[in-house]
Amino acid sequence: MELKQTGISRRGFLKGALATAAAATPQTMLAGFTPxxxxxxxxxxxxxxxxxxxxxxxxxxxxxxxxxxxxxxxxxxxxxxxxxxxxxxxxxxxxxxxxxxxxxxxxxxxxxxxxxxxDYVLVVPKGNPAGIRDLKDLAEPGVRVMLPLRSSPPGSGPVKGILKNSNLTDAVMKNMVANGSCVINMMCELVDGKGDASIIEKRLTTHDRFKDKIEYMPIDEKLIPPxxxxxxxxxxxxxxxxxxxxxxxxxxxxxxxxxxxxxxxxxxxxxxxxxxxxxxxxxxxx
Structure with a gap:
């Protein structure tokens, strides 16, 4: 991998940097190249x-x-x-x-x-059309729930644990309209209006494809498997x-x-x- 330098190779850059470092004081080296x-x-x-x-x-x-x-x-x-x-x-x-x-x-x-x-959060499409307030609402009749239960363990295991710890597994499973194996694809469907709510890792709320199209709310940390x-x-x-x-x-x-x-x-x-x-x-x- 080449450095983003104009008209200078990595070898040339390193030689120059090392020469500079050799003449540098300890104070200036803190802000520059360290050999x-x-x-x-x-x-x-x-x-x-x-x-x-x-x-x-x-x-x-x-x-x-x-x-x-x-x-x-x-x-x-x-x-x-x-x-x-x-x-x-x-x-x-x-x-x-x-x-x-x-x-x-x-x-x-x-x-x-x-x-x-x-961390894990409860996520809904922008505007929260179904009026979701907390996990218990996922068990309400007519709520369309999308969950990544077929994804790899970090995506599926904690979600299953959250439902189990909240005693909502059976009721929420009845409302599932999608059981995803890919969280990203599932989230794209959620923002397209094909579902009302999901449980995901908080990091996914920053994803460029849907960060401006969703809202999320915290889940009681006592319910999240550690x-x-x-x-x-x-x-x-x-x-x-x-x-x-x-x-x-x-x-x-x-x-x-x-x-x-x-x-x-x-x-x-x-x-x-x-x-x-x-x-x-x-x-x-x-």
Whole structure:
């Protein structure tokens, strides 16, 4: 991947940056290129974090000249491939705290830290034509409910758990007009007027295809299963330059990085709710 520079190659950019850094004072180096041993960093994460990571990666690359080789995909599959020693990466943004604990126990993760949290909300088309107020309204006769119960576990499991914990499963299932396997397609149908309400991850309310066409309301946190809410950032044993990896992690988990996660619908680890969840779930290295 080439830097967005005019008339200069990556090699030329790096040589110039290193020469500048050599003559720089500690104060000026903080704002410019920091010479690490490795030129690139391999980063994997749960696919739900992709939009936030794409923005973060672009900022980090522009500031440092380092190339972030990023892959966002189903975290469960990525985690299984890592645990089975079928693949490697240097940093891994994992979903579900238990996965990071397994990676640490297996000696594959050197250490991890809280990354961000997700949440689930009740969503309706703009204007709320059916007058939905809370989860109980999904059980009212005539309400057209659309749920992603055939999607991958992060999309379907918590939704099933929310219905079960609210004692609404049977009543809501009777009102279902769509049982989706793709949350994005289901949301497009919802804003087209084919349904009255759904339960989705809050991050999806920021999606460009429908962020201005929906409204959402919170769900009582006591009803939301805790497992899928947590994301952690792991420094893996395969890391080539731990200093570079920690620098990137500091940026992603720092104030600016967390603001970007919040922009994409996630909960910052520095927010009141984020701090409370860190303590409640024990999101700490083991």
């Amino acid at each position: 690490f041993k490795s030129d690139s960093l391999q980063v994997w994460s749960c696919g739900g974090l992709s939009e936030a990571f794409n923005e973060l990666n672009a900022i980090y690359e522009a500031r440092t000249g380092h190339n972030i080789q990023y892959t966002g995909a189903f975290a469960g599959a990525l985690g299984k491939s890592l645990l089975a020693l079928q693949s490697t990466t240097e940093l891994f943004g994992a979903r579900v705290l238990e996965l990071s604990k397994k990676l640490r126990k297996a000696g594959l993760s050197l250490h991890f830290r809280p990354l961000c949290f997700t 497992g899928p809410l947590t994301f952690t950032l792991n420094i893996m044993k395969y890391v080539k330059d731990e200093r570079l990896a920690n620098d990137f992690a500091d940026f992603v988990c720092g104030t600016e990085g967390q603001e970007i996660f919040e922009k994409h619908g996630f909960t910052s680890i520095y927010s009141a709710r984020g701090l409370e969840l860190i303590e409640r779930f024990g999101v700490k290295d083991v």
